[in-house]
Amino acid sequence: MGRHSCCLKQKLRKGLWSPEEDEKLFNYITRFGVGCWSSVPKQAGLQRCGKSCRLRWINYLRPDLKRGMFSQQEEDLIISLHEVLGNRWAQIAAQLPGRTDNEIKNFWNSCLKKKLMKQGIDPATHKPLVSAEDNIIKEEKDTIETPSVLLPASQGILVSSQDSPLLVNNSNYYDGLFNVTETSREVFVSKNALDPLSSYFEFQMGYDSSVNPMRQFDQNQVGTNSSYGFSSLPCLNSSDHHGNVSVAEFSDNNSASKISSLLKESSSNSSGMSVYPGAGCQMMENAGFSSWECDNKIDPLLQFQVNVVKSQEFKTSSWQEGQFLTQNSIDFTTYPLMSLSEDLTGANFNVFQHM
Template identity: 70%
Template sequence: MGRHSCCLKQKLRKGLWSPDEDEKLFNYITRYGVGCWSSVPRLAGLQRCGKSCRLRWINYLRPDLKRGMFSQQEEDLIISLHEVLGNRWAQIAAQLPGRTDNEIKNFWNSCLKKKLLKQGLDPTTHKPLTEAQVKEENKNIETPPVQIPFSQGLSAATTLASSQGSALLLSHDSNFYDGGLTAEATREVFVNKTLDPLLSYFEFQMGVSQSDYDSSLSHYHSAGLKQFDQNHLGTNSSYGFSSMPSLTNSDHGNVSVTEFSDNNSASNMSCLFMNEVKESSSNSSNNVSNYPVGGAGAGGCQISNMMESAAGFSWDGDNKMDSLFQFDSVKSEEIKTSSWQLQTHGSINFNGYPITSLSEDLTGPNFDVFQQI
């Protein structure tokens, strides 16, 4: 197996995406949706391979990306899911609306792994480290890991959860949480995908019933959806991007929705979807050249820069970003009845767009909830 045929063609650009390329891809996808990725570059006028375009859209340009720092709940959930699923990042991402597998994978490798090690847990097995492993880790980590006796009744994982003040009870040998769902059953849930992902997500995470969904979701989406209609869980309800409400219902200027922070990805198109951003330290003279050109290094999100970059895009006329989407916080009624929609010169829904994790999980027959838009 070699490269994809599309990648064999000469003169294809590689590396970081320029604002111009982003604009082209974004414009194309929002106008025509996703069809055949291999033809997207040609039709969008890009010197990229289809895979690259797909990746860029999924990990960066997709409007439903949440971005920002991971909340404690998300963190706990990732750890729990990782214990069940291992490095199946796409499946893990499927349970975290607005997060990409790449993002979660990076977060795991850069943060959570170390965190578990510091807690004396093997990040692969989620079991307490052996003496030898602990010694090995002690060499690498200055901070002494938490020593967790093997004989202790509570699992180390549970200890971890409680030490983090988490409401989530991580797996012991048999039970994931008080509800009594066994680890095996939970594994069934996620591996065989037999349950409503959103419901199972919240039940799994919080041990809540569907009736508690509102509060869970509002917590999860922080300042996002304040009155997420429970009808979204109904059998006849409409689903689009699972995290779309958060975006759509964002208050203007409510930066906390996406929790921009220093750790936030700098190159974040989602920034563009905010009508208002942090006061940009009066450095409004930034130009497109300030568009994040690096990976993490461009940290700090340079929101003002991003907005400048957005302005640099040749959005024609009323096709500007903030009119592109329904951002008004008063649009919750519309959210209830319609899927998340684009508001260009008419409406474009994202039926054809890759959703959330873009894994097969969300489109599989067992995930009806995601199929209804």
């Protein structure tokens, strides 16, 4: 029970992936795409279960992953979303282009949780740490009060997240085209650090370009890659929480990491990959245009977002100019089918010597 049939088969490798395995999987997926994961290992010549291959691809090999530290903006967004969504990591990850649920989950458990605790905030409830009795009393109170309310955008947006309602209720925030004015900027700036959704606004709209991950995205990926079909293309640069660019990404001593980074660096030169199968709607989201309807039908936050995004009519011109267009298929004809072994033994190996 609970165990996939593929995993029951004997002699399947487990544990860390070797560079050779990464190469096989990557080359297979880029060549044939993802159909049935259970058939991937056999056809790719891997002694792994399909599930393991899927995980490896999603969490590590797929070309659109953004690696490196989380920006402050991303951090705020994760906290905000966690307050609304709880441990629904996949949904949270869907709001952060290039990040995986696993990555966010790890970041939460290893870093954000402690950070909140230090601030005297219960990471589970996002409320000040209080005694258990107080909590019980408060929970009873909460069940009576304020459910989340969604108002039509034309009337302003009231987002109530338990005890920290955020009212967005004038044309500064929403004028039919969702223009962000200086007024709204001020409000955002003075927001409660843990105000749910306000960070989300910032992130979606990229209002703070100094720390905006989308801008970093531009700098790190677009700026260093002359062609890009989709989103985060690999780059040796990464940013720390304050937007400082570093080459920390290559500090990873794991050989598989190295080869994968190299691999992705190589692939970035002609990335025609726009959609990785299995990612569902995330590609759309990565492109800056949400298609929440695919997976999320009733979630209040997502419904809220749909309203906002639809209202904008996307204001997409700049994104389109940046070629962040949603495509429905992978153009593997433009994707490099290189041999990682060759890369490692060739000139690209010099990359590692600089580390």
